[in-house]
Amino acid sequence: MKKVLVTVIGLLGVSLAQGQTLQSYIDVAETNNPEVQAFEIRYNISKEKVAEANSLSDSEMSAGFFVSEPETRTGAQKAKFSIKQMLPWFGTITARENYASSLAEVDYLDIAITKRKLRLSVSQSYYKYYAIKRKTEVLEENSKLLKTYEQLALTAVEVGNASAVDVLRLQIRQNELKEQKEVLQQVLLSERSVFNNLLNRDESLDVEVVDSLFIDNDYVQTVTEIGVHPELEKYDRLYQSIEQSEVLNQKEADPNLGFGLDYIAVAERPEMTFTDNGKDIFMPMVSLSIPIFNNKYKSRSIQNELRQAEINAQKANRRNLLESILNRAINNRDASRIKYKIQLENLKHARDAEEILIKNYETGTIDFNDVLDIQELQLKFQINQIDAVKNYYSQMATINYLVDEQPK
Template identity: 55%
Template sequence: MKIQHSIFKIQNFKKAICFCLLLIFSVTTNAQLLDNYIQQAIENNPKVKAVELSYKGAQEKVNEANTLPNTEFGAGYFVSEPETRTGAQKAKVSVRQMMPWFGTITARENYSSSLADAAYVDIVIAKRQLALQVTQTYYQLYALKNKQKIIQQNLKLLSTYEDLALNAVEVNKASSVEVLKIQIQQNELNEQRELLMGDELAMESKFNNLLNQEEQAIMVEDSIDIPVEEPMLSMNDLELHPELEKYDQLFLSIKKSAALNNSESLPSVGIGVDYIAVEERPNMNFSDNGKDIFIPMLAVSVPIFNHKFKSVERQLNLQQEELKAQKEYRKNQLDSQLKEALQQRISARISYQTQQKNITQAKDAEDILLRQYETSILDFQEVLAIQELQHKFQLKQVEAIKNYYLQTAIINYLSN
């Protein structure tokens, strides 16, 4: 009776395990927990803050561009005083302001503004990359935690098997070797659990660093499942990816730089005035005696030797061609990554479905063995073999869920 009671205990426990597995793998649309982590990371991560500060610096460059060249002031004292009809020249003061050609300041502002736009795209890229890292780390944590749950459930089941084996030894239906085999399997599972616990601590540390917070336990969802149908995806979405848009913004900034280079190759005009203090001639009385001198000045700066501007123009043309090639290369890389992620996600779905079938069939096999024990001697070797298979299938199913969402995170980064 005691042995039969243990059998019923195993069967009830197996039902409880199946119920727990259904809870673990039940469909859920609640991703609020992960969304909160991503938002926290974006608000606190130092890399995002650094990129945002860089963007603010680029914006300030626009104000810097809206300036004129320095106003030139000069003053001199005549050590040897030149004599003029109206008197000796004592000192000279001058002021001059150079003015760029019409439209040059606007061209400079447009160029600085285009660089700021490119810097803003860096913010978008940094946030998307951070969201990708947080998402992938989150699902890796989910897998580590749930693998430990599965191991703990199997340890409880093995403990029940151990009791059953000890009872069987007492009535000469099993040998002590069977008990030792169960204990060896328990040792193996305990080792796996301890290794997973260490991996979990390391992964939580990484996750906390992404959130830029003190070390603390990370909560993950209890229930994550793979959707029934594969989401539809348009490959054209890749054209709008920020990493490719960054090349478009840089290309535009080069065009603005070319316009600025053309403006700077035009003459500059300067206006100013010279003032000369004149001393009165003594003992003389005539008009304009000691009259100071004012000299309005007009200056023109002409870039006669404009090899510099022509060289800059050629450099900008080469940079445009370089950006086109870099964009095409990066686009091919992203396209390959997207297609690989889609294929890996399909593979994860297939693995998940296969493991689900394997788990069901392994459970059926175990139930058959347990029912046979009611009328004959229980073959512990077969039971343990089936239990080991179930354990392997359960872990592989969790791994398939993790891989599915790791690839989904990559797909979302590339296509959304």
């Protein structure tokens, strides 16, 4: 993700401090987030299963005592002890290891996907928090501006150039801005909780964001399609795991070899002397397990073919969905850039109009209805501008999620 982030941050004119701040939050989230930790534990379990696959079946040991001792020429058989070990056909254990390793690779991609989604969530919450905070600051700035206008109105009332109604209107407008600011402060606390929960830390901790963000209208990103993406790569790994499963299935259809040893304890025949009297019996054994009825292996092969076809269909569907999300994000990003540019122009015109009104005050012809109208327009343009910036960076975060080829 580093290369893409450096490019985006550099071209969009974001300060270095902002990049470090957001990235530091992302690093904390990846370290503390319980969902990431859960997938890492699952991956560790999968790696242990690779070691588990490199093992033989349990050895069989048995012991028995003859209730009715059979007599033989060399004496009565007292007890029998047996040990047996079955061995899979050549290459079966390697096939099991390869299959277990392929499943572990799928679990590893789940970690990469979860971290990538977490980076997207942290980034979008960060920009949302920034927007709410900036709106609160803008409301405070406009409230101070209205207080200045109120002082002008009071002065104008004293000299007979304005009425008390104008003062009351300005005070009402200040109360409206106060209400909006207090509501936004509650929303800010809510978003702070959301952000801190993503980092799995205390909800009351402060969140540091940059003072300002802007959009470089000269920058054009030429992203048109999704490259290597872990969500799509996961389907490739699943496909490969099924291939390994089929290799294992073919190996398991081969015979199994067994080696064993039987030991029979023989008692001496009393009052008799001859060669091998009471000699114990040792009987090495070799066995072969042949899967004559192999319908289950054939069925598994058919199931594996169907599963591969299913995965190909799922991958195609997921790619179409991700490409739709990418196209939507690009369009929304470009729309936010246009909106930002228009709001800048409108805000400039509104401030020019404000200057004209202030100059008119010097001649005693100020209209406080126009003052309120211009103030409302300025506030509207400033809020729209903040929303455009927030949406722009949120869409950029979505685009980075889809096109970044270097997940951590």
